[in-house]
Amino acid sequence: MLDFLSRAAVALLLIWCAATAFSALATTFSRDSKEETRLEQEFASLAADLPPRGPVGYLDPGEPRPGPELRALHIAQYALVPRLVSVGSGPDFLVVARVPDVRDLDDRMSGYEPAGPGSAAYRVYRRR
Amino acid sequence: VISSLIGLLLPAGAVWLWLLAIGLRAPQHSRALTAAVALCGGLGLSSLVTFWWLVAGGAIGPLFVAVDALSWTIVAAFAWRRRSSASRLTSDVPVREPRTPGHWLVCAAFAGLAAIAAAVAVMEHVRSPHGQPDATLIWNLKARFMIRGGGDWTAFVRVPWSNPSHPLLVSASVARLWAYAGAELPTVPLILGAATGIAVVAAVVGVLDPRRTRAWIAASVVVAPLGFSQSIAAQTADLPMALYLLVTIILIASAGAPSAPARWGGSAGAPSAPARWGGSAGAMTAERAAIATGIVSGLAAWVKNEGLVVFIIAFGIVAWRATRTRRPRALAGFAAAAAPALVTIAWLKLVMAPVAPEYFGGSPGLSAQVTAVDAALVGTLAGRYWMNWGTGMMPAITLAAAMVAATRDGRFARQSLAVLGVVFAAYCTVWWLTPLDTAWLMSTTADRLLLQLWPALVVAAFSARLPRLPASGNLMR
Numbered sequence: 001m002l003d004f005l006s007r008a009a010v011a012l013l014l015i016w017c018a019a020t021a022f023s024a025l026a027t028t029f030s031r032d033s034k035e036e037t038r039l040e041q042e043f044a045s046l047a048a049d050l051p052p053r054g055p056v057g058y059l060d061p062g063e064p065r066p067g068p069e070l071r072a073l074h075i076a077q078y079a080l081v082p083r084l085v086s087v088g089s090g091p092d093f094l095v096v097a098r099v100p101d102v103r104d105l106d107d108r109m110s111g112y113e114p115a116g117p118g119s120a121a122y123r124v125y126r127r128r
Numbered sequence: 129v130i131s132s133l134i135g136l137l138l139p140a141g142a143v144w145l146w147l148l149a150i151g152l153r154a155p156q157h158s159r160a161l162t163a164a165v166a167l168c169g170g171l172g173l174s175s176l177v178t179f180w181w182l183v184a185g186g187a188i189g190p191l192f193v194a195v196d197a198l199s200w201t202i203v204a205a206f207a208w209r210r211r212s213s214a215s216r217l218t219s220d221v222p223v224r225e226p227r228t229p230g231h232w233l234v235c236a237a238f239a240g241l242a243a244i245a246a247a248v249a250v251m252e253h254v255r256s257p258h259g260q261p262d263a264t265l266i267w268n269l270k271a272r273f274m275i276r277g278g279g280d281w282t283a284f285v286r287v288p289w290s291n292p293s294h295p296l297l298v299s300a301s302v303a304r305l306w307a308y309a310g311a312e313l314p315t316v317p318l319i320l321g322a323a324t325g326i327a328v329v330a331a332v333v334g335v336l337d338p339r340r341t342r343a344w345i346a347a348s349v350v351v352a353p354l355g356f357s358q359s360i361a362a363q364t365a366d367l368p369m370a371l372y373l374l375v376t377i378i379l380i381a382s383a384g385a386p387s388a389p390a391r392w393g394g395s396a397g398a399p400s401a402p403a404r405w406g407g408s409a410g411a412m413t414a415e416r417a418a419i420a421t422g423i424v425s426g427l428a429a430w431v432k433n434e435g436l437v438v439f440i441i442a443f444g445i446v447a448w449r450a451t452r453t454r455r456p457r458a459l460a461g462f463a464a465a466a467a468p469a470l471v472t473i474a475w476l477k478l479v480m481a482p483v484a485p486e487y488f489g490g491s492p493g494l495s496a497q498v499t500a501v502d503a504a505l506v507g508t509l510a511g512r513y514w515m516n517w518g519t520g521m522m523p524a525i526t527l528a529a530a531m532v533a534a535t536r537d538g539r540f541a542r543q544s545l546a547v548l549g550v551v552f553a554a555y556c557t558v559w560w561l562t563p564l565d566t567a568w569l570m571s572t573t574a575d576r577l578l579l580q581l582w583p584a585l586v587v588a589a590f591s592a593r594l595p596r597l598p599a600s601g602n603l604m605r
Contacts, residue, residue, distance in 0.1 A: 007230065010345060014237045017352035020521060021244040024354030028251045036264070037257055053280060071261070077287060078264040081272040084286055 036075055042119040043079035043095070049116030049124035050093050056083045057094040059108060094125040132316045135193070135308030136323055138200040140170030145207035150416065161334025161378070165424065167327040168375050171368070172427030174200070175300035176472050178274075183475070188275050188307045196304070231341045238348045242329070248357035249322065257314035259363025266291050267364055268317060270299035275306050285481045292481035295473060297430045298365040317363040324367045325360045328374060328583050335378050336590055346590040353521060355579050365432045366576040372428035373551065374584045376438050379421040380445055381543050414455050418446050418462040426466030429473055433485055434580065437554040439466065441547055505559070505566060512574040522578065528589035535592065544588035548581050
């Protein structure tokens with residue numbers, strides 16, 4: 001009897017494990033996000049327009065807040081190592097989000113000029 | 129990829145040979161446990177070498193790879209020579225036990241679950257080749273500074289979100305393996321995660337005896353949840369932390385033979401005779417056990433800040449045993465073994481990056497504040513505890529571990545739960561004292577911290593009727 005109960009307990013436990021594992025598989029399968037990979041490649045493509053090291057400014061239409069905007073800043077830093085990416089202008093080089101109104105409305109960009117063609121969503125500026 | 133595998137296996141193999149050479153090993157049927165300990169040692173020690181190479185001004189490039197590979201080969205060769213003479217003194221007789229169809233059925237179930245876990249890890253990697261956010265914020269970011277930064281590799285200290293003072297075992301290992309691969313391949317951190325996951329399973333199976341069905345049931349339970357399989361591809365330090373915590377607990381338990389401590393080492397254990405963690409012939413000396421515990425627990429502190437708690441617990445237990453058995457050499461051996469990792473941590477935290485962790489405000493000193501513990505916080509934690517490890521699985525395993533601990537032969541479970549309880553209390557203390565939003569911090573860290581406890585908790589739950597450790601440290605039966 002005890003043997004039967006222990007076998008039943010093991011069977012139940014393994015079924016529980018299988019259900020958990022298949023649930024994990026389904027959860028992972030349903031996810032679809034390659035956004036960060038795309039961003040990393042995009043920022044890495046800007047490296048050719050930047051000096052090999054040193055500080056780089058980062059300008060976005062607004063202050064980076066928790067969410068996609070802040071995540072983009074983090075990915076920019078990751079892609080552009082060993083450069084040091086920080087929010088705001090000041091450094092000789094800036095990575096700027098290619099949003100039409102940023103260049104015109106943001107006075108933080110005065111004194112800078114495009115340094116290269118940039119990517120789809122970002123462009124490098126350098127001090128004139 | 130093959131080069132990075134060589135870079136991963138070379139120090140682990142060298143440490144394995146040294147473990148055999150000095151007689152610190154599990155019995156023949158638990159080679160898996162020896163392999164897990166060897167990976168802990170190899171990974172940790174090679175990351176220390178990488179760090180000090182950088183501190184000395186060396187770049188992580190082809191020269192580093194050549195010197196590193198040559199050094200570990202020499203270490204392995206010396207260990208092999210010592211092992212050759214030591215192995216003649218051993219008398220491990222392979223034990224053949226009849227395997228029932230049920231045993232093979234459970235093994236097959238484990239194989240299926242491990243395949244699913246591997247599939248989840250691969251899918252995760254395809255979806256996020258650079259790992260979970262913490263990988264690009266902290267661990268791989270620092271590895272890139274090490275690889276790309278040259279003499280300015282410490283510039284990551286000026287990246288505020290990188291948690292500059294976090295220990296660097298994972299980052300230095302990734303940088304080292306990237307150097308072996310000759311490129312910053314995203315698959316390299318995945319390989320590191322996979323090796324760590326395999327080592328966790330090896331430690332679980334090894335300590336519970338692979339000839340016994342329960343070892344494979346326990347391994348099935350460990351690999352089933354999403355949190356475990358995801359962590360393989362996460363490229364963070366939580367799975368390595370789980371490994372070092374598990375192995376430290378195993379070493380503490382295997383070194384603790386209160387029934388006959390006087391028979392360990394000293395006059396009873398001839399220095400030339402290879403001691404073992406198990407088996408009937410050898411006696412593991414208290415000093416050697418303490419050395420192994422010192423290496424692994426010291427390296428645990430080099431994995432993550434939580435590891436410092438693990439080290440302090442290990443130190444306390446070894447010091448208590450050394451005092452009780454009047455064996456100060458055991459404590460000295462423990463301290464000497466942990467010293468390389470501790471000196472490195474001190475250098476990192478006091479000289480290179482004297483910044484408090486983000487969860488203490490990121491400023492020097494303990495700028496902490498007490499957060500009121502309310503029902504919402506407890507509910508958040510309980511929800512994670514209940515749901516995120518396969519509905520109800522973690523509470524069930526905790527209950528099973530507690531039941532085993534309450535039995536007469538539940539010594540291993542009692543020790544494990546005591547250590548895990550202190551570690552969990554440390555997590556709660558940080559949540560309680562942090563100036564950050566506690567609910568946010570808890571929601572973003574609870575799953576990862578529970579992962580760290582998971583393998584050791586499962587082993588405790590399946591450790592019923594492990595016999596009391598005799599003088600020979602017969603843990604693995």
